[in-house]
Amino acid sequence: DIQLTQSPSFLSASVGDRVTITCRASQGISSYLAWYQQKPGKAPKLLIYAASTLQSGVPSRFSGSGSGTEFTLTISSLQPEDFATYYCQQHNTYPITFGQGTRLEIK
Amino acid sequence: EVQLLESGGSLVQPGGSLRLSCAASGFTFSNYAMNWVRQAPGKGLEWVSVISDNSVYIYYADSVKGRFTISRDNSKTTLYLQMNSLRDEDTAIYYCARAAPDTRILDSWGQGTLVSVSS
Numbered sequence: 001d002i003q004l005t006q007s008p009s010f011l012s013a014s015v016g017d018r019v020t021i022t023c024r025a026s027q028g029i030s031s032y033l034a035w036y037q038q039k040p041g042k043a044p045k046l047l048i049y050a051a052s053t054l055q056s057g058v059p060s061r062f063s064g065s066g067s068g069t070e071f072t073l074t075i076s077s078l079q080p081e082d083f084a085t086y087y088c089q090q091h092n093t094y095p096i097t098f099g100q101g102t103r104l105e106i107k
Numbered sequence: 108e109v110q111l112l113e114s115g116g117s118l119v120q121p122g123g124s125l126r127l128s129c130a131a132s133g134f135t136f137s138n139y140a141m142n143w144v145r146q147a148p149g150k151g152l153e154w155v156s157v158i159s160d161n162s163v164y165i166y167y168a169d170s171v172k173g174r175f176t177i178s179r180d181n182s183k184t185t186l187y188l189q190m191n192s193l194r195d196e197d198t199a200i201y202y203c204a205r206a207a208p209d210t211r212i213l214d215s216w217g218q219g220t221l222v223s224v225s226s
Contacts (some may be wrong), residue, residue, distance in 0.1 A: 044202075
């Protein structure tokens with residue numbers, strides 16, 4: 001199975017900050033990586049797929065990059081509604097696997 | 108609008124069984140692969156199973172293989188998860204999630220149903 005490791009696991013930041021979350025895969029997955037946002041008590045929401053393609057309706061302050069084994073999610077200017085937990089997911093092969101999550105909190 | 112509505116979660120004893128359902132609407136259900144993903148309390152996401160649009164291919168996570176069975180009824184636009192031999196570690200919110208066509212990208216999710224396994 002492909003293991004995904006996110007860093008950091010916890011991030012404290014302020015409104016307006018630029019933040020970056022990293023996801024590393026245990027083997028190459030080309031660009032088959034997605035990012036999800038989950039708020040407390042809610043289902044995950046797809047933000048980005050194929051490493052860098054923004055899902056329809058997602059604000060342009062979110063961006064993704066990377067290929068192979070290293071990927072990043074960047075939020076260019078944090079908004080209050082962005083404080084949530086973020087997960088990466090490889091969509092290269094079954095079993096689908098997720099990173100352990102990065103909790104983004106208000107400083 | 109895509110809607111996925113899970114039901115069937117409840118408190119069950121270890122070794123017991125439960126069947127979850129996910130009623131789909133707002134899209135052509137028979138054209139999409141469907142997944143179950145779970146989340147233990149305070150933990151991350153764990154993929155459980157997938158069934159293709161026509162039920163030809165089915166995959167399971169090792170943690171549930173041999174105990175859980177995924178199925179679907181395209182005439183009823185409903186996805187199912189039969190859960191047998193339940194264990195404490197199966198306690199979680201269970202989400203159904205649609206896969207974008209010909210991908211493993213989970214583009215729509217239900218609100219989840221809670222399964223608690225405890226004596």
